[in-house]
Amino acid sequence: MYDIIVIGGGAAGLTVAAGASSLGAKVALVEKSKLLGGDCLHFGCVPSKALISIANQVAEARKTTKFGMDVSGDINVEKVMEQVQSSIRTIQEHDDPDRFEKLGVDVLFGAASFITSTKIKVGESKTIEGKRVVVATGSSPFIPPIEGLKDIHYWTNETVFTMKQLPKRLLVIGGGAIGMELSQAFARLGSEVTLVERGKTLGKTGDKELVGKVTELLEREMTVFTSTDVEKISTTNEGKIIALRDQTTTFTLEVDEIIVAAGRKPNTRELNLDGVGVKVDERGHILIDRYGRSSIPTIFGIGDVNGQYGFTHAAGMEGKAVVQTAVLGIPSKLSYESFPWITFTDPEWFQMGLTEESAVQRFGKENINIYKSSLDEVDRFIAEHRTEGIVKMITKKDGTIIGAHALGVGAGDWMQTVVYAVQKKQKIGSLSRMIYPYPNRAGAVQKTSDLYWREKLFNGPFTKITKKYIQWFR
């Protein structure tokens, strides 16, 4: 009898397996594919960031023509993907089954499903038993029911990182994080990209002002259609004919290849959750309480499978909390307070907490302050000719940060200071009091947080008092 059975060897499952066994629990980790690491390593974060980095290098190299460099020619995508795969292989070593076996974890390969709430079938014939079961089976690409799509070849995040030929004309369906990141990467590698989003905006949950700016920047490199549906796809000798419909008209487009990035679906179908009484929502996500427990309290659902926040760092946070709850019996809440994420477009888009719209709705306009700086006011970005972007911080009247958003080169890194401040319950003023080595990019945070003091100085009684004091001191 295991103390814990973990189903799924991705970001969430590996965190639990390593954490639980290091506390001395008897752990089994079951993985359906041949390798540990999950989506993030094999088809997600790692290959996409490797691809984005190469695409950005190509874009930067092309810019050097204006300094007299002779940069021309086409990209060999097979070679690009070789480098992408080599990034995966290097990180894979960290997720080697041997490492987990050495930690005391029994690693079993095969698809898992529930027989009872404590008995798990692995592959065709093996059965194991555990006091607690953590389901961390992740998610897969959702393929929308578009007429003609299933009859043609298309790419998803599970296949695209093995592409061998750069498409001349590429359609990307879906303007979420995957769609935005991959569209820009392929546009920079040399494809003519059309990005189609059926919703009103790209990155739908974002702060409206930043969504507008990201869209504007992407539109410089590709065609973007929002509020547009793909109605039908057919093929001819020349390519794929895409029938599109926006709010007023229908029109067609011809492309060579299609990437589908239209959302995710949880991997719960084959688990027999229904058979053991684990409740799921209408899309199949495991319904959990604030400790990550399902409707059967000894069964947990963490990572993409619970449909909360589809990020590796969410899976990690949930995994750590569940180790404490399931192994030590000390309930630890999953906490999404001050949860940040980054869309790795260039420039990067950082988001944390409330947007301006949601803050106004929640607290009322009169109860919040908005502090904004444009990157064309920050020396480093000016020096580098990379002034496209903005920092926006939203606070309560007392300076408590309730939202932080940024678009800018490297924003994902330099906005981490704000994450730390929020987690340490520091107000916006304390960000202004730090020393920022000149001219680092985090200077954009300083510039924005300085606005808080400036406002206090000019709108409060402080200047009147200091004036009087200086007169007296003279």
Ligand SMILES: Cc1cc2nc3c(=O)[nH]c(=O)nc-3n(C[C@H](O)[C@H](O)[C@H](O)COP(=O)(O)OP(=O)(O)OC[C@H]3O[C@@H](n4cnc5c(N)ncnc54)[C@H](O)[C@@H]3O)c2cc1C
């Ligand atoms: C293109 C792309 C880019 C991304 N970029 C980022 C990023 O930059 N930053 C970020 O934070 N997040 C990113 N994500 C999201 C991130 O990849 C996921 O949030 C993360 O992988 C979720 O981890 P998980 O453990 O829940 O699932 P996974 O990592 O998918 O792991 C689930 C594992 O369970 C296994 N499994 C499934 N069913 C069974 C079964 N029945 N029995 C046994 N094993 C099973 C699977 O084979 C898999 O190994 C990206 C995702 C994609 C698709």
Ligand SMILES: NC(=O)c1ccc[n+]([C@@H]2O[C@H](COP(=O)([O-])OP(=O)(O)OC[C@H]3O[C@@H](n4cnc5c(N)ncnc54)[C@H](O)[C@@H]3O)[C@@H](O)[C@H]2O)c1
């Ligand atoms: N940088 C990152 O952290 C990062 C990067 C990539 C992915 N991810 C994770 O992966 C997941 C995002 O995946 P995604 O971008 O596929 O999903 P998503 O749900 O974020 O976006 C999918 C988009 O496709 C649109 N769509 C759906 N059907 C459509 C259709 N028929 N025609 C046109 N548009 C259509 C939806 O309106 C939606 O905006 C999230 O969990 C995200 O957190 C994170």
